[in-house]
Amino acid sequence: KQEVTQIPAALSVPEGENLVLNCSFTDSAIYNLQWFRQDPGKGLTSLLLIQSSQREQTSGRLNASLDKSSGRSTLYIAASQPGDSATYLCAVRPTGTASKLTFGTGTRLQVTL
Amino acid sequence: DAGVTQSPTHLIKTRGQHVTLRCSPISGHKSVSWYQQVLGQGPQFIFQYYEKEERGRGNFPDRFSARQFPNYSSELNVNALLLGDSALYLCASSFLGSRTGELFFGEGSRLTVL
Numbered sequence: 001k002q003e004v005t006q007i008p009a010a011l012s013v014p015e016g017e018n019l020v021l022n023c024s025f026t027d028s029a030i031y032n033l034q035w036f037r038q039d040p041g042k043g044l045t046s047l048l049l050i051q052s053s054q055r056e057q058t059s060g061r062l063n064a065s066l067d068k069s070s071g072r073s074t075l076y077i078a079a080s081q082p083g084d085s086a087t088y089l090c091a092v093r094p095t096g097t098a099s100k101l102t103f104g105t106g107t108r109l110q111v112t113l
Numbered sequence: 114d115a116g117v118t119q120s121p122t123h124l125i126k127t128r129g130q131h132v133t134l135r136c137s138p139i140s141g142h143k144s145v146s147w148y149q150q151v152l153g154q155g156p157q158f159i160f161q162y163y164e165k166e167e168r169g170r171g172n173f174p175d176r177f178s179a180r181q182f183p184n185y186s187s188e189l190n191v192n193a194l195l196l197g198d199s200a201l202y203l204c205a206s207s208f209l210g211s212r213t214g215e216l217f218f219g220e221g222s223r224l225t226v227l
Contacts, residue, residue, distance in 0.1 A: 004155070032214060043117075043203055044156070044218035089155055093214060100146070100169050101216060103155030 002027045004092060006104035013080055014112050021075040021107045023090035028068050034101065035064050035075050036089045044089065048075070052095075080111045115140070117206050117219035125225045126194050134189045134222045138206030144168075145187040146216065147179055148203040156203055162187055163209060191224075199226045 003026045013019050023033070032051050036044040048057045048064040050073070056065040063076040073090055087108045091101040118137045126132055138145050144163040148156035161169035162181035176192045185206075191198055201223050205216040 034215065036218070041201075041223065043119075043220040044205075046215060046217060049215050091155075093216075100158045100161060100171070101148075101156075102158070105153070105155045 002092060002094060002102045004090060004102050004104040006088075006090060006107050008107060009105070010108040010110075012110045012112060015080060015082060017080050017111075018076070018078050019080055019109070021077070021088050021090075021109070023073040023075070023104055025071045025073075025092050025102075027094070028071050029095050030068065031093045031095045033064075033066055033073050034091050034093070035062075035073075036091065038087045038089060038106070040087075047088075077109075080109075082111045082113060085110050117204055117217055119202075119204050119219040119222050121222055122220065123223045123225075125227060127227050128194055128196060130194050130226075132191050132194060132224060134191075134202050134204075134224075135186065136189070136204030136206075136219060137186045138204075139208075139217055142206035142208045142217075143185050144207045144209050145181055145185065146205045146207070147187070147189045148205065148218075149173070150201040150203060150221070152200070159189070194226045196226050199224060 005024045007022045034049045035047045050066040061078040066073045087106040089106045091103045146161040147159040150156040158171040160179045165181045179189045181187045201221040203221045205218045207216045
């Protein structure tokens with residue numbers, strides 16, 4: 001059974017810092033890995049998707065990496081801003097399934113002024 | 114273009130009642146999935162429907178059911194509500210023919226069971 005763990009569970013940083021969020025998964029037979037952002041009480045916004053054959057993806061100040069063999073992914077946020085405050089979730093999609101994502105419990109990020 | 118839309122956004126029910134949640138996928142997407150997110154946890158997979166057929170089911174009791182309509186919209190039904198069914202219910206759509214298989218989520222329906 002796939003298990004996804006995110007560390008740390010919560011993180012508070014001052015504005016402008018670069019930071020790394022970690023995601024690990026137990027079964028390396030994945031099709032892709034997706035990072036989401038969730039604001040309190042809201043739905044999920046897709047940030048980055050990495051295919052199993054890729055090593056990293058970038059979008060603006062965000063960079064996500066994937067090491068499938070070790071079961072790890074990181075989300076790097078450069079020059080953090082207060083607007084980045086949210087919960088960040090990673091989710092893996094196994095091979096052979098269409099839409100069944102397994103999520104971690106998320107990292108709650110607060111960026112302070 | 115409209116994203117995934119869900120209704121209602123919030124609702125309150127009492128134990129034993131029935132609830133129906135609705136989802137409209139992004140135009141052109143034929144796959145709809147449902148997830149339950151309990152406060153403080155990551156979303157848990159409930160169902161996936163594609164071309165009006167169930168293609169996947171998570172570890173949820175038979176009180177949970179769903180269907181997909183010819184226009185690819187979907188309904189999630191929960192019978193005999195329990196306090197533990199209180200959660201944010203998320204709908205996601207995807208275009209299964211895409212190379213990436215990316216899922217797009219709606220804003221969710223917040224269900225409170227009293």
